[in-house]
Amino acid sequence: MKHKEKYYNQREIADILGISKATASRYLNKLGVSAKEENGAKLYSEMVLKQLKKQIKANQNHKNPKSTPSTIQLLQEQVDQLKKEVELLKEQLKIKDKQIETANHLADQAQQLNALDKDKKELPIIEAKEKPRKKHWWQK
Numbered sequence: 001m002k003h004k005e006k007y008y009n010q011r012e013i014a015d016i017l018g019i020s021k022a023t024a025s026r027y028l029n030k031l032g033v034s035a036k037e038e039n040g041a042k043l044y045s046e047m048v049l050k051q052l053k054k055q056i057k058a059n060q061n062h063k064n065p066k067s068t069p070s071t072i073q074l075l076q077e078q079v080d081q082l083k084k085e086v087e088l089l090k091e092q093l094k095i096k097d098k099q100i101e102t103a104n105h106l107a108d109q110a111q112q113l114n115a116l117d118k119d120k121k122e123l124p125i126i127e128a129k130e131k132p133r134k135k136h137w138w139q140k
Helices: 010-017 020-029 047-068 069-128
Strands: 036-038 041-045
Touching: 010 020, 010 041, 010 047, 041 047, 041 069
Parallel strands: none
Antiparallel strands: 036 041
16 A cells, blocks of 8 residues: 655645744755645645755754854853943042042132132221211211
């Protein structure tokens, strides 16, 4: 008894392999396999399905291990970048603290100078108040 070979269309192949129809079409074109036409639909044999499975596995094994960095590596790079940023921010904070200290010192000096200048201005006013007032002609 002969075993009848089963045929699949592109949508069925895509569903079986868990890929999109477009991806299945690309793989089929890449393999250069011929299809059996039936009622205007292209049908592919089980042998083609097995070849596609092998091709997809080979591509996944080829891509995954070294071409893309692991999540741990990406996170480690992100941690290193954040540490550098923290160090930069600490340096900027030290500079800003020094600037604030200098500004406070200058403000203190300005207040002291202002106080000295104010005292000098008030002295002549006090002296003017101590002078006797002129008396009017009827008060003499």
